[in-house]
Amino acid sequence: MKTIPVNVNVLNRNSEVAARVNERLTAAGIKMINLLGTPGSGKTTLLEAVLGCLEVDRNSVAVIEGDLYTAQDAERMEALGVRTIQLNTQGACHLEADMIERALDELDLEGVRTVVVDNVGNLVCTSEFELGEHLRVGVSSVTEGNDKPFKYPLMFQTANMVLLNKMDLLEFTNFDTDRFVADVHSINESAQIVFCSAWKRTGLESVVSLFK
Amino acid sequence: MHESVVCQEIVDIVLRAAEANGLTRVDEIVVSAGPYSCLNEAELNFFLLMARVGTCMEDAYITVERDESLVGASQMFVKCIRGE
Numbered sequence: 001m002k003t004i005p006v007n008v009n010v011l012n013r014n015s016e017v018a019a020r021v022n023e024r025l026t027a028a029g030i031k032m033i034n035l036l037g038t039p040g041s042g043k044t045t046l047l048e049a050v051l052g053c054l055e056v057d058r059n060s061v062a063v064i065e066g067d068l069y070t071a072q073d074a075e076r077m078e079a080l081g082v083r084t085i086q087l088n089t090q091g092a093c094h095l096e097a098d099m100i101e102r103a104l105d106e107l108d109l110e111g112v113r114t115v116v117v118d119n120v121g122n123l124v125c126t127s128e129f130e131l132g133e134h135l136r137v138g139v140s141s142v143t144e145g146n147d148k149p150f151k152y153p154l155m156f157q158t159a160n161m162v163l164l165n166k167m168d169l170l171e172f173t174n175f176d177t178d179r180f181v182a183d184v185h186s187i188n189e190s191a192q193i194v195f196c197s198a199w200k201r202t203g204l205e206s207v208v209s210l211f212k
Numbered sequence: 213m214h215e216s217v218v219c220q221e222i223v224d225i226v227l228r229a230a231e232a233n234g235l236t237r238v239d240e241i242v243v244s245a246g247p248y249s250c251l252n253e254a255e256l257n258f259f260l261l262m263a264r265v266g267t268c269m270e271d272a273y274i275t276v277e278r279d280e281s282l283v284g285a286s287q288m289f290v291k292c293i294r295g296e
Contacts, residue, residue, distance in 0.1 A: 001239065001294050001295065001296060002233075002235065002294065002295060002296065003292050003293075003294050004229060004230075004233045004235065004292060004293050004294075004295075005291070005292045006225065006226070006229045006289075006290045006291060006292055006293055007289055007290070007291060007292075008225045008229070008289065008290050009286055009288065009289055010218055010221050010222055010225065010243065010286075010288035010289060010290060011218075011221065011286045011288060012221075012225070013221060013224075014221075015286060092214075093214060094214060096217075124250045125214040125250065127250075127285060128214070128249070128250060128285055128286065128287070128288075129214075129285070130285050130286065153248045154248040154249070154250065154285070154287075157248060157283070158284065158285045
């Protein structure tokens with residue numbers, strides 16, 4: 001029996017496409033944000049809140065919506081007048097870089113400075129697939145409970161910014177914000193943690209600044 | 213949850229490595245996975261039952277070794293293959 005060393009990244013093909021996407025967007029002066037989080041954490045509501053701000057030029061933003069079956073999220077973006085493309089994974093739990101590459105081919109990127117990928121709601125697989133993004137923003141919410149950073153560490157480890165959403169509901173829960181900050185920083189000490197309420201449109205300044 | 217995709221990628225990587233190194237039969241595939249990698253050995257081997265049909269790895273199995281030093285989004289590597 002022979003042992004042959006291989007040492008090849010299993011997701012190499014995805015990573016190669018992701019690198020190509022990143023290079024293409026960087027050359028065009030476009031920043032891509034990969035928005036991750038559980039179903040119901042408020043990713044799309046956050047986008048509505050931020051893109052609804054007067055300070056954000058909606059013509060400079062394009063959104064790639066990821067969902068298993070429906071076009072509901074794309075319809076919400078289109079209602080705001082934002083360029084949108086809906087990707088339906090037909091049951092698959094995450095987006096892959098080649099889907100993003102094809103979506104970029106279809107989108108009119110004239111005047112666009114920021115592309116947001118509103119990923120499939122999932123804390124597990126979405127984190128493992130690089131899409132070519134410049135920035136990862138993870139959305140968590142107080143109603144999900146304090147155990148999520150340790151239960152799903154990869155999203156928290158790979159996010160540049162972690163939003164703690166639904167702060168308006170904090171008083172109705174037993175959520176411990178100090179513990180959340182300590183837990184996230186124990187996994188990823190450089191993560192910027194932001195407390196906000198997308199629904200009440202509070203605490204969104206640092207997210208809005210990503211679009212300027 | 214994404215073991216089918218991962219398994220297909222592993223099979224493609226192994227087929228290329230086997231051919232490049234003149235292996236006609238692969239018996240074992242060793243995968244290194246980081247501590248936060250969401251990879252389940254039993255599920256991978258379940259998908260391998262289908263993905264290996266008609267290849268040089270008809271009787272192969274996948275062993276997942278945890279490697280604490282692997283960090284970042286992509287924490288899975290085909291470390292080595294064993295065969296003849």
